[in-house]
Amino acid sequence: MIAATAETSPADSYHGFLGSLEAADEYAAVDAALGLVDAGVPAERVLLELVAPAQVEIGERWARNEWSVAQEHAATHISERVVAAVVARVNPRPTRGRVVVACMDGEWHALPPRLVAEVLRLRGWNVTFLGASVPAADLVSYLHRHDAYAVGLACALPMRLPYAHRVIEACRRSDVPVVVGGRGFGHDGRWARRLGVAWAPDAPSAADLVADERALRRVQPADLSPQFADGEYASLVRRRGDLIDGALADLRDRVPGVREYAPAQLDSTVSDLGHIVDFLAAAVYVDDASLFAEFVEWLVAVLVSRGVPASVVGLTLRHYAGELRDSPRAARFLGAAGAPLDAGARSR
Ligand code: B12
Missing domain, CATH: 1.10.1240.10 (Methionine synthase domain)
Known part of the structure; x- marks a missing residue:
């Protein structure tokens, strides 16, 4: 060579x-x-x-x-x-056990875990890559049928964390060790720690972890109980549709031009309004205001680059906060993420 x-x-x-x-x-x-x-x-x-x-x-x-x-x-x-x-x-030809790598249901970022899968393959593992959006039940039965040594689960969007948690638990019940990764768990893996699951920041660390059976099987308990007790997450999920409808009506009333939106603009507005609720619900789930604040910062940058003023996001956050007065954690997260936008609007 x-x-x-x-x-x-x-x-x-x-x-x-x-x-x-x-x-x-x-x-x-x-x-x-x-x-x-x-x-x-x-x-x-x-x-x-x-x-x-x-x-x-x-x-x-x-x-x-x-x-x-x-x-x-x-x-x-x-x-x-x-x-x-x-x-x-x-x-490369496999010399080690079978590792299954998959994206969870609703997760379409298949290339990041594909890189992880290929690095594992290059290091001798017998890798089965299941690709994007694999339903939990199908994943679990696949693990059983193919006698997997470990499973790698990818999550690129933090809004999918509550779902990730259910998939992780389902894999664990079938006694297959789980390692997770992807930017959805936070750049430092803090939301994986909340869910009590082994996390790797990149493909080489994932390969090291899979090779260390004791580290792989060491399970930290999830740290989630208080936010379940008050049912805030469940209530947000239940009210998702009504919240989006209300926020769209509010924008139509208060922002000139929204009534004249073309169908494609309306679609992407509804999708953004939905993402706001989904990221908020995920932040409530892991009880971390920074998850929602980081998302709002990102959303504002994306919208501003497309000609939508930051103040529109501020309006929607205030609308949601009004609707969610009975959900203290959600209202607090909305207030904290919206404060920099309100301050920006005042200073102009
Ligand atoms: C390509 C792409 C897509 C493609 C994916 C196609 C595919 N085959 O993968 C498509 C078009 C489907 C897509 C859709 C969307 N995307 Co996209 N996408 C990307 C993009 C540009 C590249 C993804 C990628 O290949 N990354 C490269 C690898 C190397 O990323 P990595 O995370 O660093 O991976 C390393 C580690 O995280 C770790 N790791 C990763 N996975 C795993 C798994 C395991 C098990 C382990 C152990 C470790 C591990 O190891 C990797 C290698 O060392 C990213 C940008 C980005 N920064 O990643 C946006 C990005 C992730 N997407 C984004 C968004 C918003 C979306 C959409 C919501 C857009 C929309 N409005 O519809 C949808 C959501 C779809 C869904 N529900 O999943 C945002 C997310 C922002 C946020 N706030 O969370 C990003 C960051 C773009 C941006 N800069 O704003 N996307």
């Missing part, structure tokens, strides 16, 4: 690779990645130092409204081709 040199590091190929994704040139992207593998760069590094950071950059460009959804989809498709080509070039 040829030793990798400074010129053949993923960092040097990164800008060219990103350019290939931008130009939707899948041949150039695959060639760049295979060139590194052929020059002796370990496949794992090509996946994690070339493909992964490019995907993060794609996300930033979409969030800043510089790239359309179509450009993101094209680039992600090419990244998937690159991952497949790199692993096929190395063609």
Whole structure:
């Protein structure tokens, strides 16, 4: 094997690779990645130092409204081709037990756990990758039928945490150790700790954890009881539809132009109003105001880059807070996340 040199590091190929994704040139992207593998760069590094950071950059460009959804989809498709080509070039054969890697129901970010799955494969595990949105019952019966040694569960969006918790518990009942990951658990894994489940920040740590059976099976108890006792989460879920309808009516009354929205604008407004309720419910579930505050900060940046003023988000947060006066935790989280927006509006 040829030793990798400074010129053949993923960092040097990164800008060219990103350019290939931008130009939707899948041949150039695959060639760049295979060139590194052929020059002796370990496949794992090509996946994690070339493909992964490019995907993060794609996300930033979409969030800043510089790239359309179509450009993101094209680039992600090419990244998937690159991952497949790199692993096929190395063609690892399993020498260790079976690890199943899956996205939970409603989770469509399959590429991040795919990277984890391929790193496990490169390290000798017999990996079955189930891909996006796997229903909990199907996942559990699959684990049973295929005698899984461990399961990796991915969650990219914090709003899916309550559901993640149910899936984690279902896997545990079948006595299969669970390791979770993805940005949905927080950059430091704090919401995985709340749910009492083993978490890995990245693919190499996930592989180390899976290889350490004692660490994998060590289960911390979940730290969730107070927020269940008051039923706030359940009440938010029950009222979701009415809350969204009320917030849309409020926007129609108070924001000029919303009545004239085209169907597509209305769809994305309803989807944003729903995300606000879902992130709020997840924050209540794990009892952490920062989950909701981080989401609101992100939502404001995304909307402002698309010409929607931050004050509109402020209006909706106040509307929800009024409707949720009887839910102290939710009202507190709404107030804390809305305060910087109100302060911003006052200073203008
Ligand atoms: C591609 C993409 C999509 C594609 C996914 C296609 C696919 N095949 O994966 C599609 C179009 C489906 C999509 C949809 C959406 N997306 Co999207 N998406 C992305 C994007 C650009 C890249 C994902 C990726 O490949 N990341 C690369 C890897 C390397 O990410 P990573 O998390 O760092 O992974 C490492 C670790 O987290 C860990 N890890 C990850 N998974 C796992 C699993 C296990 C078991 C373990 C142990 C470890 C582990 O190891 C990895 C490697 O070291 C991200 C941007 C981003 N920063 O990730 C947005 C992003 C995640 N999406 C976002 C959003 C908002 C959405 C939508 C809600 C958009 C919408 N309005 O519809 C929907 C939600 C869909 C759903 N319900 O799941 C936001 C989330 C923001 C937030 N506040 O939470 C992001 C961050 C974009 C942004 N910058 O704003 N998306």
